[in-house]
Amino acid sequence: MIGEHTYRVRATWDGNRGAGTTGYRDYDRAVTLAIDGKPDLAASSDKPFRGDPTRWNPEDLLLAALSECHLLSYLHACVTVGVVVTSYEDDAHGVMREDGRGGGAFVEVVLRPRVTVADASMVAAAEAAHAQANEWCFIANSVAFPVRHEASVTVG
Incomplete structure (x- = not known):
């Protein structure tokens, strides 16, 4: 089977601590990755980049x-x-x-x-x-x- 396949994901930033991106240390790197019909995936940046080490990066x-x-x-x-x-x-x-x-x-x-x-x-x-x-x-x-x-x- 030869064909072209399309994939979609919705990435939603969950890290606004109230001041948005006013400074590098002022926001969280929390992201939710969502694909219809699948469980959401909690994501972030890697810990060295101020991310949450309990989430996928x-x-x-x-x-x-x-x-x-x-x-x-x-x-x-x-x-x-x-x-x-x-x-x-x-x-x-x-x-x-x-x-x-x-x-x-x-x-x-x-x-x-x-x-x-x-x-x-x-x-x-x-x-x-x-x-x-x-x-x-x-x-x-x-x-x-x-x-x-x-x-x-x-x-x-």
């Missing part, structure tokens, strides 16, 4: 999107080659570097999936499926930095 969301996209693409890749995955867990790690001018960018993300497969005969194909998953991952194909994989596969 854009950097968290980018890393989570890369991790989840690879996971879902990987499961599909495994189905296509007959690999039965019984468990999948990823400890993803991203590095964002500030540029000294108020901005910055991610310079790398490393995904560390730990996969368990049903049979020892599936290990090689399970390892190879990560390359296919990377090719299929919409999010990894949309970023301008490397997304590396340090995967391990075991038999359950």
